[in-house]
Amino acid sequence: xxxxxxxxxxxxxxxxxxxxxxxxxxxxxxxxxxxxxxxxxxxxxxxxxxxxxxxxxxxxxxxxxxxxxxxxxxxxxxxxxxxxxxxxxxxxxxxxxxxxxxxxxxxxxxxxxxxxxxxxxxxxxxxxxxxxxxxxxxxxxxxxxxxxxxxxxxxxxxxxxxxxxxxxxxxxxxxxxxxxxxxxxxxxxxxxxxxxxxxxxxxxxxxxxxxxxxxxxxxxxxxxxxxxxxxxxxxxxxxxxxxxxxxxxxxxxxxxxxxxxxxxxxxxxxxxxxxxxxxxxxxxxxxxxxxxxxxxxxxxxxxxxxxxxxxxxxxxxxxxxxxxxxxxxxxxxxxxxxxxxxxxxxxxxxxxxxxxxxxxxxxxxxxxxxxxxxxxxxxxxxxxxxxxxxxxxxxxxxxxxxxxxxxxxxxxxxxxxxxxxxxxxxxxxxxxxxxxxxxxxxxxxxxxxxxxxxxxxxxxxxxxxxxxxxxxxxxxxxxxxxxxxxxxxxxxxxxxxxxxxxx
Amino acid sequence: xxxxxxxxxxxxxxxxxxxxxxxxxxxxxxxxxxxxxxxxxxxxxxxxxxxxxxxxxxxxxxxxxxxxxxxxxxxxxxxxxxxxxxxxxxxxxxxxxxxxxxxxxxxxxxxxxxxxxxxxxxxxxxxxxxxxxxxxxxxxxxxxxxxxxxxxxxxxxxxxxxxxxxxxxxxxxxxxxxxxxxxxxxxxxxxxxxxxxxxxxxxxxxxxxxxxxxxxxxxxxxxxxxxxxxxxxxxxxxxxxxxxxxxxxxxxxxxxxxx
Numbered sequence: 001x002x003x004x005x006x007x008x009x010x011x012x013x014x015x016x017x018x019x020x021x022x023x024x025x026x027x028x029x030x031x032x033x034x035x036x037x038x039x040x041x042x043x044x045x046x047x048x049x050x051x052x053x054x055x056x057x058x059x060x061x062x063x064x065x066x067x068x069x070x071x072x073x074x075x076x077x078x079x080x081x082x083x084x085x086x087x088x089x090x091x092x093x094x095x096x097x098x099x100x101x102x103x104x105x106x107x108x109x110x111x112x113x114x115x116x117x118x119x120x121x122x123x124x125x126x127x128x129x130x131x132x133x134x135x136x137x138x139x140x141x142x143x144x145x146x147x148x149x150x151x152x153x154x155x156x157x158x159x160x161x162x163x164x165x166x167x168x169x170x171x172x173x174x175x176x177x178x179x180x181x182x183x184x185x186x187x188x189x190x191x192x193x194x195x196x197x198x199x200x201x202x203x204x205x206x207x208x209x210x211x212x213x214x215x216x217x218x219x220x221x222x223x224x225x226x227x228x229x230x231x232x233x234x235x236x237x238x239x240x241x242x243x244x245x246x247x248x249x250x251x252x253x254x255x256x257x258x259x260x261x262x263x264x265x266x267x268x269x270x271x272x273x274x275x276x277x278x279x280x281x282x283x284x285x286x287x288x289x290x291x292x293x294x295x296x297x298x299x300x301x302x303x304x305x306x307x308x309x310x311x312x313x314x315x316x317x318x319x320x321x322x323x324x325x326x327x328x329x330x331x332x333x334x335x336x337x338x339x340x341x342x343x344x345x346x347x348x349x350x351x352x353x354x355x356x357x358x359x360x361x362x363x364x365x366x367x368x369x370x371x372x373x374x375x376x377x378x379x380x381x382x383x384x385x386x387x388x389x390x391x392x393x394x395x396x397x398x399x400x401x402x403x404x405x406x407x408x409x410x411x412x413x414x415x416x417x418x419x420x421x422x423x424x425x426x427x428x429x430x431x432x433x434x435x436x437x438x439x440x441x442x443x444x445x446x447x448x449x450x451x452x453x454x455x456x457x458x459x460x461x462x463x464x465x466x467x468x469x470x471x472x473x474x475x476x477x478x479x480x481x482x483x484x485x486x487x488x489x490x491x492x493x494x495x496x497x498x499x500x501x502x503x
Numbered sequence: 504x505x506x507x508x509x510x511x512x513x514x515x516x517x518x519x520x521x522x523x524x525x526x527x528x529x530x531x532x533x534x535x536x537x538x539x540x541x542x543x544x545x546x547x548x549x550x551x552x553x554x555x556x557x558x559x560x561x562x563x564x565x566x567x568x569x570x571x572x573x574x575x576x577x578x579x580x581x582x583x584x585x586x587x588x589x590x591x592x593x594x595x596x597x598x599x600x601x602x603x604x605x606x607x608x609x610x611x612x613x614x615x616x617x618x619x620x621x622x623x624x625x626x627x628x629x630x631x632x633x634x635x636x637x638x639x640x641x642x643x644x645x646x647x648x649x650x651x652x653x654x655x656x657x658x659x660x661x662x663x664x665x666x667x668x669x670x671x672x673x674x675x676x677x678x679x680x681x682x683x684x685x686x687x688x689x690x691x692x693x694x695x696x697x698x699x700x701x702x703x704x705x706x707x708x709x710x711x712x713x714x715x716x717x718x719x720x721x722x723x724x725x726x727x728x729x730x731x732x733x734x735x736x737x738x739x740x741x742x743x744x745x746x747x748x749x750x751x752x753x754x755x756x757x758x759x760x761x762x
Contacts (some may be wrong), residue, residue, distance in 0.1 A: 017756035019640045021578055022599045024753050025559045025625075026632060026642030027744060029653055029677070030720035031685045038684075122637045141638055148639035170749025171641075177748045178643020181686040222747055421754070483647075 014501065019151075027174070033181030033226040041180045042476045043230045044187040045172075046087075047145065048080055049194030049442065055453040061206070063213035067230075070461035072454040073331045075289035075406065075468070076314075076397035077414055077443040078236030080194065084140040086406035087235060087467045088481070091139035094408050098134070099282030099425075101291045104411055106265045106276065109134040113426040115282060122151045140189075143481045144284035146175045147189040157192050158436075160284060161199050165192035165208050173219055174424050180226060185480035197238030198284065198437040207239065225236075229478075233470055234452035236442040239286065243422040243438040247309075251279050251288045252401045252417060254307035260300055270291060275300050277413070283425040284436075285443035288320040289411035298331070301413045311418030312362075312445060314398050317341045319411025320375065323352055330398050332362075344399050349494040351377050351395050363390035379494055380501050387464045394467070398445070400492045416445040462502060468495035552661070552669050552698055552706065555579040557727050557755050559593065560653075561674045562694045566615035566659035567609050576736070576759020579707055600631040615663040620656075627651040651685060654678040657692075671696040691716055694723065704732050710742065721746045729754070730743045734761045 052071050058064065058448050074083045081093045094100050098110040098118050110118050122139030141147050149171035150156070157164035172188050179186050196204050220228055252262040261276040263269045268274035269292070277293040277300045292300045301315040317331030320341060327343030340362060343352040353359070354374050359366040365385055368375045382395045391397075401408050407465035417423065454465050459473065468491050471478050481488070527597060554574055556562035568574060570584025574591075581591035589607045596603050605623035612618075632642035644651065657675030664670055675689045694712035701707075705728065712723035727740025738757040743750050 016599070017754070018577065018595045019635045020754050020756060021559060021593070021595060021635055022601075022635060022757060023640045023642075024645050024742065025593075025596065025601070026627075027719070027751060027753070028558075028714070029644060029651075029682075029721075030559050030688075030690045030715055030718075031644055031679050032688060034686060087728075122639045124637050126634060126636045136639075146641050149641075151637060151639055153639055167750075167752075171751060173748035174746050174751055175641050177746070179645050182645050219748060256604050298699065344618060367587055 004423075013046070027178070031178075031181060036078070037249070038182065038184040038226065040184065040227045040229060042185045042474075042480075043176065043228055044185070044474065044477050045230065046084065046187070046189045046339055047193045047232055047234050048084075048189070048191050049168055049197040049205075049236060049238045050232060050453045050455075051197065051202070051205065051237035051240070052451040052453040053195075053207060053240065054202050054238070055232075055455060057202070057206045058209035059212065061195055061210050061226070063210045064455055066457070068456050068459065069462045070454040071387065071392070071399070071464040072233055072452040072470075073393045073464060073466050074234075074236045074452055076401045076450070076454075077285070077289070077347060077416070078450055079283075079285055079443050080235050081138045081140075082406045084189075085138060085234035086491070087233065087470050088140045088143045088486075089471060090143060090406075091487060091489055092404065092406050092408045093138050094134065095280065096289050096407055096411070097280070097282040097285075098409065099280055100134075100409060101278050101280055101289075101411075103266065103291065104409075106267055106278065108264045110282065111264075116426045119154050120152060122148070122153075124333065128354055128423070138416035139487070142484055143219075143486050144187045144189040145174050145179055145484075146187075148191070154191070157195050158199070160193050162204065162208070164243060165190070165196060168192055169212065169215055173215065176219070177223065177226075179230070179283050180223070185476050187477065187484075190325045193234075194238070197240075197442075201242075201439050202238065202240040229457045231454075231456040231458050231474060233454045233467075234468070237447075237451045237453075238440040238442055239419065239444070239446075239448035240440045241419045241448060243284075243420050243441065245435060246334050246423045247436055248284070248424050249309050249421060250281065251304075251307060252281070254309060255279065255304060258303040258306045259380070260303050266291075266293060269296075275303060278305075280411070280422055281425050283423075284425055285425065286417040286419075286421070286441045286449055287443035287445075288415045288417075288423050290413040290415065291409075292412050294412070297412050301331065301333050301337055302338070304415050305412060306336045307415070309417050309421035309423075310334075310415050312339070312416045313413060314401060314416065314445075315413045316402055317343075319343065320374075322352055323354075327352055328399065330395075330402070332398065342395060344395075344494070345376075346493050348376075349379050351379070351382055353377060362394070364391070364394060380498055383464075383466065383497055384502050388445055392447050392464075393449055393466060394445070396492075396495070400495075402438045403492060405492045406489075416443075418444075419446075419448070462499045464502075465499075466495065466497055468492055469497060472496070522630070532577075543569045550653045552671075552700065553729050553731070553736060553738060554581060554761075555591075555757075555759075556673075557669075557708075557729075557740050557757055558694075558710060558723065558725060559693045560623070560655050560677065561661040561673065561675055561714060562671070562696060562710065563607070563619070563621055563657070564671050564696075565609070565619040565659045568608060569617065573762040574759055575762055576646055576757055578738075578757035579759065581721070596625070598618040600628040602626050602628070610702065617706070618658060619661075620658045622656045623654065649665075649681060649684070652680040654679075654680070667699060667701050669698040669700060671698065690714065690718070690720065705730055708740070710740070719747075725755075735759075736761070 082096045118135040162373040261272045280289045313333040317329035332340040355368040386394045542584045572583040574581040603625040626648045632646040647650040655677040659673040675692045692714040697709045699707045710725035722745040725742035730737045740743045740755045
């Protein structure tokens, strides 16, 4: 009996490896479907950090010839988990990243380097116990047939991103070949493109994309029995700006110099004399989310804008005199000054802009009727005038940064960094590890890290697409997600655009 | 025999095996480990080739358990019948919505050569393809809405080339049956395992295989290690499947006890 008990204990110890048995079994059965049942297979690939500029450079080398390309404008701040949740309308992530502040529990989760380890926790959807909410994998994974190939994929991918990319492609195409035997739609997520952008360079990203294009053409030649129609989309761009180590900064230091005390809870903030705030530092991005008591938000935002790293600081704003009532207000601060404020009218999906703001200083060519103190602009008009500028889709993105759309606990203030500054995020105990991920980044409002790519063989595309609208363009992807039992959540109010009305 | 088990509830079979193993363990606490026919050498003094294959479906050995002997492990639960046959299952596959049963019968036993025939029945229930504990793993099969029946039938020859080298060759024809959308088909496969038994409790194996032949599906390469001490056995290995679309790496681990 002791042997039996020991055998059962050992069986329990081996449980983590039980996926390996099933994985071997399920991938060793050469089942074939009938191509006449699904002669066309639509393939949707979500490539993390798929920047528009890298795609353009890859196309100059002959990749993705004949595909339609659009600028794909993500949410602000564009950071992966929140952005994918928003693009795919899946369940909201708790914060913008794993490291987040929960104002209900008045607590910061996944702090510092320890908090980074939750990235290594594999999604464990089928186990009979629940992983703590703060470590659970994002819901958008469920939208994808394929998103990883081993328990510790995230670790290997960050260790050797190019190897991880090609290993991932192997697994992706094997899965596609198998699943397309019976599925008419296939979806997959590729993490490693983002890692290459952070750790390597845009040149390496271009190489990876050219290689992916060649793999797709090879795959099509290997499987002539079906027609494969590909669409790619990204969650953000990659700025491609290398960050000198002295520009990889801990904003808490600069906030302290600006007279703002950094704390980790509202309770702690209430005990502090003067402005106090809860900055969230997690990964190496070009923004910092800040939580603050409502009455302190304007002052914290003003002071944060004096920090050397800050380009613009966004926060909820105060209504302007003479403006209609019932508008949602957003303010932007720079170098201690309120440089912009505007209101949004949800009833008419339009924006109220004062004319005394120097919009040109923000590279936003807003024009008013002669003598007018303000103007009302449609969402489409503001999208069109800003999308090719320094701050693409400035108004919609700034407004929705503070709404609980793909984020359960949105920030009160967002500091958008200027180049070449970057948030240090975590501080690793090994100094060389702090140099990792400084080749490029994203998250700031400006165009370099913001403009992703939407690339499709399936249909023609406008010149620019708001990422919130992706599912409108690809109903087959929506149907596929439904078949995968993905729960859909409403997007931002007023996110829809009349693309036919855009220039 | 297969039809009998097709009618029986799978969990009942697993329970039967577990019960039998418990009773066996209680009755015969010091049952020696099963081994190849080599009565002149005491079992602990020589390495013993594992009873089961580490890689599923396509690999096997010609070894059999003795009458009423039980092997209970993470990958296999086996029960010996009359010293000529063996009945078993992959217990963890039930959790993954894949009821299964397999059997093996000795056809030939010579001093160095043993040959066994084997057959397996697996039923992939709806959802089996999505039943991984972690979505980091994906099945290339999609059985979300279908029942897929897979029946590999084959024979394995185990040949002791030298005292330290044993070869296992397995030929299999896998039947895949579905009312649609998958096609019914038969796929042949051939695997070979070279087992190096140089140390007392340790064996090392090299694995190779070709599945599909004229309608090639994949090649298999792998390496594995087996530790055997008295009634305890642990196998660990790494396999790579080479498909035309790319490679898939697959670690494997199996723990078990001869009860």
